[in-house]
Each structure stands twice: as structure tokens, then as C-alpha cells.
Amino acid sequence: MIEPLAQILKENCRLDPARPVLVGVSGGPDSLCLLHVLWQLGYPLVVAHYNHGLRPEAEADAAAVGLAAAGLGLSFVTERGDVRAAAETNRLSIEEAARQKRYQFLFEQARQVSAQAVAVGHTADDQVETVLMHLLRGAGLSGLGGMRYRARLAIWSEEIPLVRPLLGVWREEVERYITEQGLAPVLDESNLDPSFYRNRLRRQLLPYLQAYNPRVKELLWQTASLLQEDEAVLEVAVEAAWMDCLLEKGEGALALAFTPLLGLPTGLQRRVLRRALSCLRPGLRDISYDTVRRALSFLSSPAAGGQIDLADGLRLWREGERVWIAGWSADLPTGGWPAVPDQESRELTAPGRLRLGDGWVLEASILAAVPEPGEAPWRRSEAPDPFSAWLDLDRLALPLQVRARRPGDRFRPLGLGGHSLKLSDYFINAKLPQRARLAWPLVLSAGEIAWLPGFAPGEAFRFTPDTRRVLHLRLSQEAAADRPV
Amino acid sequence: MIEPLAQILKENCRLDPARPVLVGVSGGPDSLCLLHVLWQLGYPLVVAHYNHGLRPEAEADAAAVGLAAAGLGLSFVTERGDVRAAAETNRLSIEEAARQKRYQFLFEQARQVSAQAVAVGHTADDQVETVLMHLLRGAGLSGLGGMRYRARLAIWSEEIPLVRPLLGVWREEVERYITEQGLAPVLDESNLDPSFYRNRLRRQLLPYLQAYNPRVKELLWQTASLLQEDEAVLEVAVEAAWMDCLLEKGEGALALAFTPLLGLPTGLQRRVLRRALSCLRPGLRDISYDTVRRALSFLSSPAAGGQIDLADGLRLWREGERVWIAGWSADLPTGGWPAVPDQESRELTAPGRLRLGDGWVLEASILAAVPEPGEAPWRRSEAPDPFSAWLDLDRLALPLQVRARRPGDRFRPLGLGGHSLKLSDYFINAKLPQRARLAWPLVLSAGEIAWLPGFAPGEAFRFTPDTRRVLHLRLSQEAAADRPV
Numbered sequence: 001m002i003e004p005l006a007q008i009l010k011e012n013c014r015l016d017p018a019r020p021v022l023v024g025v026s027g028g029p030d031s032l033c034l035l036h037v038l039w040q041l042g043y044p045l046v047v048a049h050y051n052h053g054l055r056p057e058a059e060a061d062a063a064a065v066g067l068a069a070a071g072l073g074l075s076f077v078t079e080r081g082d083v084r085a086a087a088e089t090n091r092l093s094i095e096e097a098a099r100q101k102r103y104q105f106l107f108e109q110a111r112q113v114s115a116q117a118v119a120v121g122h123t124a125d126d127q128v129e130t131v132l133m134h135l136l137r138g139a140g141l142s143g144l145g146g147m148r149y150r151a152r153l154a155i156w157s158e159e160i161p162l163v164r165p166l167l168g169v170w171r172e173e174v175e176r177y178i179t180e181q182g183l184a185p186v187l188d189e190s191n192l193d194p195s196f197y198r199n200r201l202r203r204q205l206l207p208y209l210q211a212y213n214p215r216v217k218e219l220l221w222q223t224a225s226l227l228q229e230d231e232a233v234l235e236v237a238v239e240a241a242w243m244d245c246l247l248e249k250g251e252g253a254l255a256l257a258f259t260p261l262l263g264l265p266t267g268l269q270r271r272v273l274r275r276a277l278s279c280l281r282p283g284l285r286d287i288s289y290d291t292v293r294r295a296l297s298f299l300s301s302p303a304a305g306g307q308i309d310l311a312d313g314l315r316l317w318r319e320g321e322r323v324w325i326a327g328w329s330a331d332l333p334t335g336g337w338p339a340v341p342d343q344e345s346r347e348l349t350a351p352g353r354l355r356l357g358d359g360w361v362l363e364a365s366i367l368a369a370v371p372e373p374g375e376a377p378w379r380r381s382e383a384p385d386p387f388s389a390w391l392d393l394d395r396l397a398l399p400l401q402v403r404a405r406r407p408g409d410r411f412r413p414l415g416l417g418g419h420s421l422k423l424s425d426y427f428i429n430a431k432l433p434q435r436a437r438l439a440w441p442l443v444l445s446a447g448e449i450a451w452l453p454g455f456a457p458g459e460a461f462r463f464t465p466d467t468r469r470v471l472h473l474r475l476s477q478e479a480a481a482d483r484p485v
Numbered sequence: 486m487i488e489p490l491a492q493i494l495k496e497n498c499r500l501d502p503a504r505p506v507l508v509g510v511s512g513g514p515d516s517l518c519l520l521h522v523l524w525q526l527g528y529p530l531v532v533a534h535y536n537h538g539l540r541p542e543a544e545a546d547a548a549a550v551g552l553a554a555a556g557l558g559l560s561f562v563t564e565r566g567d568v569r570a571a572a573e574t575n576r577l578s579i580e581e582a583a584r585q586k587r588y589q590f591l592f593e594q595a596r597q598v599s600a601q602a603v604a605v606g607h608t609a610d611d612q613v614e615t616v617l618m619h620l621l622r623g624a625g626l627s628g629l630g631g632m633r634y635r636a637r638l639a640i641w642s643e644e645i646p647l648v649r650p651l652l653g654v655w656r657e658e659v660e661r662y663i664t665e666q667g668l669a670p671v672l673d674e675s676n677l678d679p680s681f682y683r684n685r686l687r688r689q690l691l692p693y694l695q696a697y698n699p700r701v702k703e704l705l706w707q708t709a710s711l712l713q714e715d716e717a718v719l720e721v722a723v724e725a726a727w728m729d730c731l732l733e734k735g736e737g738a739l740a741l742a743f744t745p746l747l748g749l750p751t752g753l754q755r756r757v758l759r760r761a762l763s764c765l766r767p768g769l770r771d772i773s774y775d776t777v778r779r780a781l782s783f784l785s786s787p788a789a790g791g792q793i794d795l796a797d798g799l800r801l802w803r804e805g806e807r808v809w810i811a812g813w814s815a816d817l818p819t820g821g822w823p824a825v826p827d828q829e830s831r832e833l834t835a836p837g838r839l840r841l842g843d844g845w846v847l848e849a850s851i852l853a854a855v856p857e858p859g860e861a862p863w864r865r866s867e868a869p870d871p872f873s874a875w876l877d878l879d880r881l882a883l884p885l886q887v888r889a890r891r892p893g894d895r896f897r898p899l900g901l902g903g904h905s906l907k908l909s910d911y912f913i914n915a916k917l918p919q920r921a922r923l924a925w926p927l928v929l930s931a932g933e934i935a936w937l938p939g940f941a942p943g944e945a946f947r948f949t950p951d952t953r954r955v956l957h958l959r960l961s962q963e964a965a966a967d968r969p970v
Contacts, residue, residue, distance in 0.1 A: 135620070135704075135705070135708070136694065136697050136698045136701055136704070137698060137704070138700070138704035138707060138708065139704075139708060140708065140712070140715070141626070141711065141712060141715045144629070144708070144712075200697075201697075205693075205694075205697065208690075208693060209621065209690075212621050212685075212686075212690065213622060215623070216621055219620075219621070219622070219623030219624075220620070222623060222774045223620070223623065223624060223625065223629070226626065226752075226755070226774065227625070227626060227629075229750065229751045229752035229755065230625070230626045230715065230719060230752045231752075232750050232751070232752055233719055233722055233750050233752035233753050234715060234718055234719065236722075236750065237718055237721075237722060265714065265717050265718050265721065266714045266717070267711075267714035267715045267716075267717055267718040268718050270714065289707045289711065
């Protein structure tokens with residue numbers, strides 16, 4: 001057993017034989033075997049035991065592990081926690097609370113001794129049980145791959161990995177090793193308690209499945225290992241897709257590129273979305289099948305208006321090429337949109353200049369001569385600047401007003417034959433993002449919208465063959481360096 | 486139910502509503518429901534029923550399906566086969582033999598009526614059972630993904646796909662549909678017989694698992710669908726890897742590129758190997774985990790000499806950059822190696838020419854003048870041509886002999902201080918492929934190897950400062966167009 005494990009430790013766990021490893025030892029056969037193997041192979045070790053304080057023998061177990069460590073000449077750390085209290089406070093099962101407290105302790109200790117890794121004694125049997133557990137609770141590729149020889153678990157540590165050198169060793173082999181080496185494990189009676197889900201799987205479900213196929217444990221282990229390899233291949237593809245799709249990532253919000261995302265095969269779309277969610281909510285453990293399915297069907301429906309709720313307060317919506325995922329309170333990037341700084345109405349004379357927020361400047365100038373119809377400045381360019389407008393000055397009441405939208409605003413845009421729309425409907429049709437609408441500058445004449453910068457002048461103020469005096473309006477953004485401080 | 490199915494038929498099964506579909510109808514609720522739905526949606530249909538002849542009611546069932554088809558105004562084909570005999574002859578379970586005979590019939594009929602697809606009535610329940618069956622028997626990603634809405638099964642047809650429109654419909658929904666539409670299915674009693682593995686899963690294992698999680702069926706279905714999506718992503722990566730790795734494919738043999746293959750993540754190595762095996766043995770159904778694992782560990786071991794047996798008479802070995810997979814009897818490409826045509830010894834005079842096989846020509850010429858040591862022709866080029874040699878003519882006994890290797894041949898190559906090696910050992914060290922060795926031309930002088938073309942001159946015949954007359958030997962291959970016919 002020692003020799004293959006030496007290789008597993010190097011190649012699969014990627015441990016450096018010269019740097020300390022913190023070994024979590026419950027005192028049961030698995031962790032005692034792991035401790036002994038690592039010690040035999042000469043790894044510098046610190047033995048850590050978390051006393052869950054759940055059973056009368058807990059103190060004796062801790063003492064036994066301490067003795068075992070001392071017997072091997074190793075340093076020993078232990079702590080007693082109140083798992084029952086933690087379970088009640090955090091509404092967790094005893095099993096889950098114990099797990100959380102234990103790992104918290106192990107990684108804390110690992111940081112203190114600058115360990116290269118935390119090693120725990122999960123065996124091939126544990127692996128099979130984990131795979132079955134995931135299968136019964138619903139899982140994808142990652143969950144069915146079970147535990148990894150080496151894993152970085154962000155919730156416990158960004159730097160220190162968890163390693164499981166015995167993941168390919170069956171409990172039977174562990175027992176044989178324990179006997180051969182004359183080791184004296186403590187009996188972890190919680191393993192026998194069928195009220196724990198995992199123990200039910202071990203004691204009841206697995207023997208039941210073995211009646212269908214006596215080799216089922218070995219086959220499930222192989223399946224997990226195959227799926228881990230497949231997962232590794234997929235991760236490369238996901239990384240590439242993520243790079244293609246991620247447009248920006250701000251505080252609590254990120255934007256994905258719509259067209260590249262929709263162009264991915266569904267398996268990658270799903271993973272890019274999951275990655276986006278866990279990017280924003282690193283603690284989020286279960287991103288459900290349905291959540292992702294809903295998001296994908298929302299995005300692929302041609303309308304894709306509005307937004308949908310995902311998980312843990314995150315929502316998703318689309319703004320043109322941008323697919324936003326953010327919490328309600330996220331401080332979203334403004335997108336460089338023009339905006340008035342507040343709800344006040346400001347005056348703009350002609351000629352005149354008005355500073356809005358963020359370097360945006362609105363300018364009004366009176367043209368010296370009325371252009372010939374064929375020479376109209378808005379006809380000069382193939383792509384007219386929507387942030388310039390030429391209006392009939394004689395139809396305007398000066399000074400103009402500049403303000404953000406208010407409830408009830410209506411707009412008669414050029415080209416709709418004088419038809420009046422609710423401004424909110426116009427914005428929706430124009431696919432202007434909700435966030436941009438709130439502070440978008442409107443230019444009004446006597447209370448009627450004369451120009452909606454970026455979109456259209458008002459029908460009533462348009463340049464006609466009868467126009468005698470022309471007002472030119474222009475909205476532009478100064479380079480940051482040119483702005484007044 | 487009709488509306489979502491209309492979409493599934495278009496998008497997942499990719500059926501053309503204008504082209505005929507052959508529907509396999511046992512007469513049970515699932516296939517009767519499928520038939521009725523397809524009929525309602527206006528697909529042109531041919532109803533096909535395979536009579537397994539296993540039960541007393543078989544004839545009545547066939548008649549009932551025929552009546553149902555006639556009731557819908559559809560044409561009907563049926564055949565009665567001897568499943569028991571097929572099972573005995575091919576040593577198959579009754580269940581497996583029935584499956585094979587049935588599909589053979591369905592695809593034969595589909596070809597005859599130029600159907601675009603064979604449609605069968607597998608339901609979501611069948612999917613879950615399939616996934617569990619694969620899990621218990623050992624499977625990877627592909628098997629755990631279960632059945633596909635649309636699949637091309639090479640064993641039945643290269644062109645006509647099998648479609649399973651009801652794969653997302655639960656048996657419960659089927660029953661409801663049957664009742665609502667007042668359809669009268671026959672009772673397929675074989676479904677109730679717990680001696681069939683699948684029926685055991687259905688009647689015993691699934692209810693047992695539902696005690697662990699009442700949603701287990703739904704979750705397993707979702708898992709399968711997720712894994713199918715992942716498989717689709719992997720297939721793209723596999724296709725790219727296959728293109729990178731495949732060097733040549735001949736009759737019963739193919740060669741993969743060693744370095745690109747070893748550079749792939751294990752998950753892709755595994756799939757490229759599997760693909761190679763199924764390329765050579767299209768019928769091969771189970772390529773085991775162990776077979777692939779052994780092949781990979783053979784290739785990654787630094788020695789990688791010899792060869793290993795894979796499956797179904799295929800073996801794998803490495804020749805430099807080429808990883809060969811072939812059956813024992815495969816006619817392997819020669820690799821363009823020089824070869825003598827038979828076991829005869831031929832004479833070569835100087836000057837003289839000798840034609841070997843396949844356009845290879847050996848030429849001997851006597852140099853007019855002895856080159857100055859610094860001007861030696863073999864020093865003129867940075868990369869000397871191993872198919873040219875300059876020897877001391879006075880040490881050679883003319884005519885030279887040219888022949889293939891014989892048992893007991895030894896060689897004293899230039900540069901080993903006159904040390905003599907078994908020629909077979911020399912070939913192994915030189916990594917010359919086994920196949921190339923047999924007919925490789927040797928040039929001998931009075932029974933001793935004077936030159937091993939491609940490798941080295943013999944030490945005894947080397948050019949020295951005392952050399953007075955020089956024999957130049959050259960082995961080259963004529964372009965095919967220049968060869969005598």
C-alpha cells in the first residue's frame with residue numbers, strides 16, 4: 001500500500017515531501033492509517049483533532065489521538081467545539097454542522113503552521129457513498145465525479161488545498177493495514193448510526209445495490225474517476241468560453257456578451273452562467289438545474305424583455321449585447337450614458353452651454369444661415385450623429401428646459417406624423433436600458449419635448465422648408481482631463 | 486401534451502413534418518400514445534409491429550395494432566420472429582435477442598418505405614431506468630446520459646436515425662393521455678415479469694430509491710439531460726483532438742501521433758483511444774475502463790517497448806512518433822521503408838546498380854580521387870544523409886552482397902570501437918519498427934555487414950587517413966513515375 005500511495009501523494013495530491021502537512025485525525029481507522037502512511041513516507045506532519053463533543057467517548061478519543069501523535073514524535077493540536085449549538089444556530093443537521101466546525105478548525109490550524117495542505121482520510125468507500133448521495137439528491141457532472149484527490153475549497157481557504165490521499169483505498173485495505181501495523185483506532189460510533197443519511201447509504205443502500213451487481217462499488221468508483229477526467233476537459237472549454245463571454249465585472253454585478261453566450265452549446269452556456277453566479281456569490285452551494293434552465297430559456301426567447309430572478313437575490317436581464325447578472329443593490333456601471341445630476345429642471349439659452357454630470361455638455365447655437373435643403377447638415381454624413389439636432393428656432397420658446405423624465409411625460413417624435421407616445425413606451429421601444437432612462441436628459445420647449453438626445457427631435461420643432469432660423473443642439477462628453485474639477 | 490411534443494419533434498428529434506416516419510408500435514400504452522400523437526400532428530406514418538412470438542397473446546396484440554393503424558387510416562407492417570431461437574443461437578438473454586430482432590425489423594422496414602426516422606415510444610421512466618442500469622453496470626459520461634431524443638445507431642443504419650419523442654414524458658402522463666383519448670392499449674405482460682433486469686429496476690429498485698428521495702426519478706432524468714449536454718461539449722473537443730492525433734488509417738489499422746496524444750488531458754486521451762477502437766471495430770460495444778487505462782499507462786511509461794493487447798484482437802504499440810492500433814492480420818502501411826523483395830542474397834558490383842523493391846535503388850560508385858580529410862563529402866552537410874556511405878574500397882571484397890537480415894547476424898557499427906552487437910539488439914536500440922526490420926537491406930562484404938543503410942557503416946570498412954580508394958554507396962527511392970513497370 002505504501003508504494004502506490006507515495007505516487008498518489010506526489011502526482012495526484014501534488015504534495016511537496018519537504019513542506020508540512022496538517023493531517024485531520026478523528027482517531028478512526030481511516031485517518032489513523034493516513035497519518036501512519038504519511039509518517040512512514042517522511043512528510044513533516046502536524047496532527048489535528050477536532051473534538052465534536054457529541055459522544056461520551058469524545059474526550060477519550062481526543063486523548064488517544066494525542067497519544068498516537070506523541071508516539072510518532074509529532075506535534076498535536078486539538079479543539080473542542082459545541083456542534084449541537086452550531087447546528088441549532090445555523091439550522092443545520094448535526095452532521096453538516098460537525099463538518100463545518102471541523103473544517104473551519106483544520107484550515108485555521110493549517111494557516112497557523114503554514115501547512116501546504118490539509119490531509120483527510122476519505123477512502124474509496126467514502127467516494128462511492130458521496131457519488132450515490134449526489135446522484136440521489138440530483139447532480140451534474142461535477143457532483144457525480146465525487147471527491148478529488150486535491151481540491152481547493154474557496155469557503156475554507158483560497159490558498160491551502162484539501163488533499164485526500166486514500167481516495168483510491170478501500171476501507172477493507174485500511175483495516176488490513178491497521179491490523180498489520182498493530183495500530184489501535186478508536187471506534188467512531190457515529191458511523192454506525194443509521195439516522196445519518198450517509199450511514200444509511202453505507203449500511204443499507206450499498207448492500208442492496210450489490211445484490212444487483214456485486215461489483216457496483218468498484219464500478220461507481222471508476223465512473224467517478226472517468227467523470228472527473230471529463231470534467232477536467234470541460235473546464236478547459238469553460239475557461240475559453242468564459243473569456244469569450246465576460247464583458248465586465250463590477251461590485252456585485254457582471255455582464256456577459258449576449259451573442260457569444262447564445263452561440264455556445266447548452267452545456268457551456270449552463271456552465272458559464274453557473275460560473276457567473278458563483279463569481280457573484282462565492283458561498284452559493286446549490287445552483288439548481290431549474291434556475292439555469294429558466295435563465296437560458298429567458299435568454300433564448302426572442303423577446304427577452306424584463307428580467308428574471310435567479311438565486312440568492314441575483315437577477316438577470318438583457319441590455320442589447322449585454323446580459324447583466326446582479327443583485328438588487330449592485331452599483332451597476334453607468335455604461336457612459338448621458339445623465340442629468342438630479343431631479344431639478346435647468347435652463348438652456350441660445351446660444352448657450354449647460355454642463356450635465358460626468359463631463360456631458362449640452363450646447364445650443366443659432367446657425368448664421370439657413371442651409372439649403374440639399375445641404376442640410378444632418379444629411380452630410382452617412383451616419384448622422386444622434387447627439388446633434390437642428391430645430392426650427394421660431395417654433396421654440398427660449399430658454400429651453402433640460403431635465404430628467406417625470407411621470408406622465410409624452411413625446412411626439414419626428415416621423416410619426418405627430419403621434420404622441422408615452423415617453424416610457426418610447427424608451428422601451430428604443431431598448432434603452434432601464435437604468436439609463438431615469439436620468440436621461442430631455443430638452444423641452446414650454447413643457448413639450450423638443451429633442452430627445454440620442455433619439456429624435458420632436459415633430460413640432462422639426463426643420464421644414466419654411467424654417468427661417470435654425471437652432472443647433474449638441475450633446476457631447478468632454479474627455480475626463482478637460483473637465484472642471 | 487401535444488404542443489410541447491410538437492416542439493420536441495421539431496427541435497430535439499429534428500423531424501420534417503412532410504416526410505414519412507416509421508413508428509414502432511408494440512401496442513402498449515407508450516407506443517400507442519406515440520402513434521396517436523404523431524398522427525394528430527399530421528406526420529406521414531407507417532405503423533410497424535414486431536411480433537416476438539413469446540406470449541400466447543402475441544397474435545392478438547399484432548392484430549390489435551393492425552386495427553389501430555387501420556382506424557387511423559395508416560399502412561401497417563408486421564413480422565413474426567423466433568426470438569427464443571435467436572437467443573439460443575447467439576447466446577443472448579431473451580430480452581436482448583428480442584431487442585435485436587425488433588430493431589433489425591424496424592430499420593429494414595424504414596429503409597423499404599424511405600422513412601426519415603424510426604420512432605419508438607421510450608418514456609422518461611425508461612430513461613431513468615436506463616441511466617440506473619448503466620450506473621449499476623459501470624458507465625462513463627455517455628452511458629449515464631442515457632437515451633437521446635435523436636440517435637444514429639451505426640449497427641442498425643448509417644442513415645436513418647432512431648427518434649424517441651416521448652423521452653421527456655412520464656408513463657403517468659402517457660396513461661392520462663390514453664384515458665383521455667379513449668385508446669385501448671394491449672397489456673404488455675412482459676413488463677410485469679420481474680425476471681427481466683429492467684423490470685426489476687422498475688418494480689423494486691426505483692421504489693427503494695424513492696424512499697431515499699421521493700424526487701429521485703425527476704432528478705435522475707435531469708442528471709441525464711445535463712450529462713448529454715456535457716457530452717455534446719466534449720464531442721467538439723474530441724473531434725478536434727482526433728484531427729490532431731490521427732496520422733493514418735488503413736485497412737484494419739490506424740496510427741495516432743504520440744506527442745499530441747500524450748499532451749491531451751486524460752479525458753480526451755481516453756476518448757481518442759475509444760474512438761480509434763470503434764473506428765477499427767464498429768460493432769465493439771463495450772470498451773472497458775481497464776482496456777483504456779492499460780493502453781494509457783503503457784503509452785505514458787517511458788520504455789513503451791513491445792505491445793499490448795486491447796480488445797477484440799486489437800493490439801497497440803509505439804513506433805517513434807506513431808502509436809499503432811491494429812489487428813494481428815492487418816496489412817500495415819510499410820511506412821515507406823527500404824526493403825529487399827525476398828530472402829535471396831543479391832550481388833552488387835562497383836560501379837553498379839541494384840534495384841530493390843518499391844523503387845528503392847542501391848548504387849555503388851568508385852570516387853575518382855580520395856578526398857582531403859577536411860573535405861570529406863560526409864562532412865559537407867550539417868545533416869549528413871544516412872542513406873549515403875563512403876567506405877575504404879581496399880578493405881571490401883567485391884562483389885558485395887545485399888540481403889535481408891538472417892538469424893545470428895551481428896554488426897560492428899562505426900564508433901563503438903569495433904564492438905560487435907547482435908543486429909536485432911542494434912535494431913531495437915535504433916527504435917526501428919519491428920515490421921521494417923524483416924526486409925531491411927544489409928550490405929555485406931564477405932559475410933560481414935559493411936553498411937547498414939540509414940544507420941552506420943561497419944567499423945572495419947570505415948574511411949581512414951590511410952584510405953587510398955573510396956567506394957561510395959547510396960540508397961535512394963525513385964519517384965513512382967520513374968520506376969520500370
